[in-house]
Amino acid sequence: MSRVVIKAENISKQYRLGLVGTGTVRDDFKRWWHSVQGKDNPFLKIGEANDRSSKGESDYVWSLQDINFEINQGDSVGIIGRNGAGKSTLLKILSQVTQPTTGKIYTKGRIASLLEVGTGFHPEMTGRENIYLNGAILGMRKQEITRKFDEIVAFSGVERYIDTPVKRYSSGMYVRLAFAVAAHLESEILIVDEVLAVGDADFQKKCLGKMNEVSQGEGRTVLFVSHNMAAVKSLCSKAIVLENGLIKKMDLVENAVAYYLSGNSETQNQKAFGIEYDKPEFALHQISVNPVGKSEEEVLDEYQEIEINAHFTLKNEKNKLHVTFVLNNELGEALFTFSHINSGVNLKQGLNKIKCKLPKGFLNIGTYYLNFYVIESGKSTLFVEKDIMVFNIQEGQRSMGSWMGKEPGFIKPVFDWSIE
Structure with missing residues (x-):
């Protein structure tokens, strides 16, 4: 039985800079009709790669191009890259917030997404009401949400304000409750964007611990976007490096992070x-x-x-x-x-x-x-x-039978020792 819970096949996403639409009602209708039939956009144009640092000639830009990967149940996968590399676009496609321009996404199980502060929250509703709303969106019954309710509130640390409309929450309180809801409601896949940066250091540590528990303890799949490489390495076993909308590397997290931090250039002495x-x-x-x-x-x-x-x-x-x-x-x-x-x-x-x-x-x-x-x-x-x-x-010459891996720490000074 296949353990694959997320599969991306030739995913590409194109955006048009400036005006939205084809320019005429007839052509807009034609594009919509092709999408209903499952056909490609007839007005799809060749665009440029998504390099935000240079001015292009085309009004069309590929935010993602030819993305292919498979993620198994229980995997913790980091998605890393510079600003504008396409990370958030990829997560929105996986969360079905937006549709790819070309290609297909296959997912197995319920998805809980935390893509930005307040994702899925209604600002006029209280924290309590939003917990039930989010659970209903995920397809959970009221009894299931009620069973998890106290645990969610305790984790979020906003119990005093749980019956206050969330529009009065600070951004930190918003993300505390939103993460608590996403992590505790019973979804098979948890997708978290760089929103944890809003929370304080104690809450970030708490969130990483919870995501680690969700992945390793409960066997759920976690996708995590962050610019904090230490957090990515502590949580994830694998990582995908995106650059200008392309996958540059998908490997064990240590190799992917080293590749990303090296600026994709070879080391030199x-x-x-x-x-x-x-x-x-x-x-x-x-x-x-x-x-x-x-x-x-x-x-x-x-x-x-x-x-x-x-x-x-x-x-x-x-x-x-x-x-x-x-x-x-x-x-x-x-x-x-x-x-x-x-x-x-x-x-x-x-x-x-x-x-x-x-x-x-x-x-x-x-x-x-x-x-x-x-x-x-x-x-x-x-x-x-x-x-x-x-x-x-590099690793130096070691005698057979000695430890062959990397020892903990980044420096290993040679001290003076003596014995009496």
């Missing part, structure tokens, strides 16, 4: 900089990361001493500049900041080649992102480049 990095005060020429005593082509592993080199020209010695690096992990979290400012090394006018050594075995296996700052007079940022370099620390 050396990077040269051109004229765009030639500023009035300085010019940046090169940054490299390599094992001590070896070239940039060498693989970096967890047991090596590593050095980070930066070559740049200081154009005026009177400018009191110093260089600062920030090292981020693959979740985008800053691990530590380091600079030459407290080391006794001072920049001079002309070409500077500065070098920083990281201790042996300091960085754990994983992908790391280097941010580069030029600071003036110790207080103002003159220049900053985020993710100026991405590099990988």
